Amino acid sequence: MEEVYKFDNEKPVTSIAEAVKKPDKVYKLDLRESQLEELPDEIKLFVNLVELDLRRNRLSELPYWLTSLSKLRILKIGENRFFNFPQSICSLLYLEELEIRENKLTKLPDSIGDLINLKKLSCGWNNLSQIPPTISKLKQLKKLDVQYNSIRHLPESIGELTSLMTLNLSWNFLHQLPDSFSKLDNLRIL
Numbered sequence: 001m002e003e004v005y006k007f008d009n010e011k012p013v014t015s016i017a018e019a020v021k022k023p024d025k026v027y028k029l030d031l032r033e034s035q036l037e038e039l040p041d042e043i044k045l046f047v048n049l050v051e052l053d054l055r056r057n058r059l060s061e062l063p064y065w066l067t068s069l070s071k072l073r074i075l076k077i078g079e080n081r082f083f084n085f086p087q088s089i090c091s092l093l094y095l096e097e098l099e100i101r102e103n104k105l106t107k108l109p110d111s112i113g114d115l116i117n118l119k120k121l122s123c124g125w126n127n128l129s130q131i132p133p134t135i136s137k138l139k140q141l142k143k144l145d146v147q148y149n150s151i152r153h154l155p156e157s158i159g160e161l162t163s164l165m166t167l168n169l170s171w172n173f174l175h176q177l178p179d180s181f182s183k184l185d186n187l188r189i190l
Helices: 041-045 064-068 087-091 110-114 133-137 156-160 179-183
Strands: 028-030 051-053 074-076 097-099 120-122 143-145 166-168
Touching (some): 041 064, 087 110, 110 133, 133 156, 156 179
Parallel strands (some): 028 051, 051 074, 074 097
16 A cells, blocks of 8 residues: 555646656556547556546446556546446456446446455446445455445445445445444444
8 A cells, every 4th residue: 555655746647648758657647538438558558557547538448458557556437438347457456446436337246356455446326236245355445435326235245344434325225234234343434
């Protein structure tokens, strides 16, 4: 975690043309509202990329080569056109923050549990009907936002998210919480 935040003061690069001039010096890339329909191949060159912001574009899929960005810790792809969860994301094993809100997702894959370093997951404002039981593998998860979805039940395994501090379940179709919910000792905001 410390490695990511040493780049907090680093100014994000906001254009591919600027970034390709010094690809190994690009730590944060902000391509919000760039009218992107696909990810530019040049992003592969940014081997030290820690944060990638692709919000408010027209993306509907991500290329598999995204997995080569092994230092990526923060990925923001909200407000795009994803109907399916991009499988390449689940290979980003060091990812700490994933923001995929305001898309058209109907489900999270079981492989979401592979993101064992994830601390923040924001997937509100989609069409999710459930949370997969494999979410229990996200032992470091501190914040989970699934507001404005169609979730009717939470998996019993949610009680295994012992690091969880913030959970936003508002505007779903929940009528009860699983018994394991009482194990969330660190939960501060519900």
